[in-house]
Amino acid sequence: MPERAGLHGARLLLRLRWTLFREMVRTSPGLCVLLLLAIMLPAALSGAFVVATGVVIDTVATAAKDGLTPAGSRTMITALVVAGVLYTVQMTLHPTGAAACDVMGRRLEGRLRDRVMATVLAPPGLAHLEQPDVLDRVSTAQTVGIGEIRPRAAVRAVNNKYSEQLQGLVGAGLLLGYAWWAPLVFIAAWTFLRHAWVRKLRDSVQLTALQTRSLRRSSYFRDLALTSPAAKETRVFGMAGWLLDRFARTWTEAMSVVWQERRNGGPRLWISIVLLAGIHLAIFVLLGNSAASGAISIGAMSVYIQAILSLEGVVSYDLDHTIDAGSRPILTAIELEEEMARPAYRMSGELPAAGLPSEGIRFEDVSFRYPGQSHDVLAGLDLEIPAGRSLAIVGENGTGKTTLVKLLARLYDRTGGRILVDGVDLVRIDPQQWSHRIAAIFQDFVQYHLTAAANVGFGALELAEDREALATAARRAGALEIIESLPQGWDTILSREFVDGADLSGGQWQRIALARALLAVAGGAGVLVLDEPTAHLDARAEAEFYNRFLELTEGTTTVVISHRFSTVRRADRIVVLADGKVAEQGTHDELVAEGGRYARMFALQAARFDEPAKQVEAHA
Numbered sequence: 247m248p249e250r251a252g253l254h255g256a257r258l259l260l261r262l263r264w265t266l267f268r269e270m271v272r273t274s275p276g277l278c279v280l281l282l283l284a285i286m287l288p289a290a291l292s293g294a295f296v297v298a299t300g301v302v303i304d305t306v307a308t309a310a311k312d313g314l315t316p317a318g319s320r321t322m323i324t325a326l327v328v329a330g331v332l333y334t335v336q337m338t339l340h341p342t343g344a345a346a347c348d349v350m351g352r353r354l355e356g357r358l359r360d361r362v363m364a365t366v367l368a369p370p371g372l373a374h375l376e377q378p379d380v381l382d383r384v385s386t387a388q389t390v391g392i393g394e395i396r397p398r399a400a401v402r403a404v405n406n407k408y409s410e411q412l413q414g415l416v417g418a419g420l421l422l423g424y425a426w427w428a429p430l431v432f433i434a435a436w437t438f439l440r441h442a443w444v445r446k447l448r449d450s451v452q453l454t455a456l457q458t459r460s461l462r463r464s465s466y467f468r469d470l471a472l473t474s475p476a477a478k479e480t481r482v483f484g485m486a487g488w489l490l491d492r493f494a495r496t497w498t499e500a501m502s503v504v505w506q507e508r509r510n511g512g513p514r515l516w517i518s519i520v521l522l523a524g525i526h527l528a529i530f531v532l533l534g535n536s537a538a539s540g541a542i543s544i545g546a547m548s549v550y551i552q553a554i555l556s557l558e559g560v561v562s563y564d565l566d567h568t569i570d571a572g573s574r575p576i577l578t579a580i581e582l583e584e585e586m587a588r589p590a591y592r593m594s595g596e597l598p599a600a601g602l603p604s605e606g607i608r609f610e611d612v613s614f615r616y617p618g619q620s621h622d623v624l625a626g627l628d629l630e631i632p633a634g635r636s637l638a639i640v641g642e643n644g645t646g647k648t649t650l651v652k653l654l655a656r657l658y659d660r661t662g663g664r665i666l667v668d669g670v671d672l673v674r675i676d677p678q679q680w681s682h683r684i685a686a687i688f689q690d691f692v693q694y695h696l697t698a699a700a701n702v703g704f705g706a707l708e709l710a711e712d713r714e715a716l717a718t719a720a721r722r723a724g725a726l727e728i729i730e731s732l733p734q735g736w737d738t739i740l741s742r743e744f745v746d747g748a749d750l751s752g753g754q755w756q757r758i759a760l761a762r763a764l765l766a767v768a769g770g771a772g773v774l775v776l777d778e779p780t781a782h783l784d785a786r787a788e789a790e791f792y793n794r795f796l797e798l799t800e801g802t803t804t805v806v807i808s809h810r811f812s813t814v815r816r817a818d819r820i821v822v823l824a825d826g827k828v829a830e831q832g833t834h835d836e837l838v839a840e841g842g843r844y845a846r847m848f849a850l851q852a853a854r855f856d857e858p859a860k861q862v863e864a865h866a
């Protein structure tokens with residue numbers, strides 16, 4: 247690992263540690279004080295306990311030699327009682343510290359989780375969710391890779407590490423009584439070993455972090471295997487073996503660099519281990535000799551041995567990895583917050599959106615390119631959407647129909663030109679307010695694994711508790727009967743993954759989605775968009791669905807996207823998109839009469855539907 251990376255790593259580790267402490271204090275100053283006591287008191291008590299046991303051993307040794315005098319007996323009993331009390335207090339402090347860590351860890355993680363969710367939900371647009379860097383951070387902010395070390399483990403490790411360290415220091419102080427150099431020799435040897443070990447761990451933490459993207463990939467294969475959305479396809483296509491193999495391969499590929507680094511012990515590590523063993527052996531022999539020659543008492547020897555055993559704690563290193571790895575999600579969550587606060591992710595606009603549009607929406611020479619892409623999806627697009635009328639958009643796959651709707655809903659800001667709402671540039675309108683003026687059901691509308699009431703209620707949260715309003719929207723969408731026949735009616739969870747849950751057919755889901763859109767209109771949305779949410783319906787049912795939709799939304803500004811011409815023909819106006827622009831526009835009759843692209847596509851589709859009908863007639 248290059249030295250530069252090492253230096254960067256040392257700074258990073260400092261930041262990780264600092265961030266963890268700061269967030270612990272912000273989470274609960276009271277618990278921090280409790281933790282501090284739980285760290286410091288046992289250290290002080292452990293020193294006193296070791297001395298008390300030394301006194302007990304000495305009095306026993308003296309009694310064995312000279313018989314038990316009343317004074318010796320008193321000393322022994324006092325020392326025993328003191329040792330017992332110290333031990334008991336220490337024992338109660340340990341679970342107190344552990345409990346404080348547990349509560350702190352849970353609160354810290356809870357805050358972190360809330361912050362990550364709030365951060366990711368904050369930008370009104372979608373651009374950030376399509377950036378691999380941001381997604382990597384989101385992934386790390388929740389957990390480090392798959393073999394996760396959570397922040398709560400870091401808190402526990404802080405408690406253990408600093409308890410051990412303080413106890414080690416107390417031990418060092420006691421060992422000074424034997425020889426001034428003794429604790430120094432041990433601490434130097436342990437530091438040498440620690441340095442070698444920490445270097446390894448630091449490289450391993452850094453390497454794991456570098457693998458986040460690859461680990462995200464393997465998590466994707468794991469989720470495909472374990473969650474239901476892909477279950478149908480993975481079984482129908484017999485993908486089980488492939489998925490297992492892919493998961494194992496991507497996981498192994500990502501982690502093999504880390505494992506290689508971990509295996510690579512390095513001579514420094516081995517030298518320091520041998521050195522430490524030698525020093526321990528030497529000092530134990532010296533202590534034995536001192537006790538045998540009477541230079542120190544047996545009790546003192548026991549005190550020094552116990553002190554030596556606690557010395558490792560001075561440089562306790564094995565917990566550092568846990569602290570650093572567990573702090574990484576916290577630091578990443580904070581970096582993510584800072585990143586999302588950048589102006590690039592905040593959409594501009596302060597003008598109110600109430601009542602818009604009353605005249606219409608105009609796209610003027612609009613162009614758009616997705617972040618990180620090299621070509622424009624829309625280029626020089628001019629389009630008029632009159633308020634209170636219906637507009638249908640048709641066009642071949644990939645011509646930018648959904649993209650146009652995303653710009654309209656301001657999920658992205660156009661990269662060129664202007665979108666004017668009643669003459670006001672959309673980028674000057676408050677994005678939150680505008681989002682309440684638009685209701686859209688996309689091709690991939692969400693089937694929430696929540697109650698039927700919630701699935702409809704999301705159209706207008708202010709009406710979500712109003713069963714009357716929900717029922718009206720559902721009735722108009724043709725979804726009321728479906729909902730009322732569910733086992734728990736409106737309170738049925740629309741997913742088989744829950745007890746008493748129910749699943750719906752594709753067509754039934756679409757009616758629920760339509761009810762959601764209609765509730766949005768009842769809640770004040772002025773523009774309604776349907777982006778082909780009717781893929782499950784046959785041509786006739788889809789035409790009926792849209793006819794109903796257009797009737798129900800008469801007087802509302804509506805935009806409908808469909809590939810079926812029988813569906814869109816009733817719209818007030820139809821535009822044909824091609825090459826990122828409006829290629830043709832007019833009513834159905836005008837476009838057919840024009841004999842252009844629309845007329846050709848319409849004739850092709852009509853012929854396809856007519857052919858089977860003619861064959862049936864011929865056989866009859």
Ligand SMILES: Nc1ncnc2c1ncn2[C@@H]1O[C@H](COP(=O)(O)OP(=O)(O)OP(=O)(O)O)[C@@H](O)[C@H]1O
Pocket residue numbers: 376616617619623641642643644645646647648649650
């Ligand atoms: N998030 C994205 N990032 C990059 N490119 C995208 C993104 N979404 C869509 N595109 C690209 O933009 C182009 C237009 O996509 P869009 O979904 O708007 O087309 P569409 O006309 O709605 O297509 P369809 O009829 O198939 O639904 C396509 O080439 C697509 O690959």
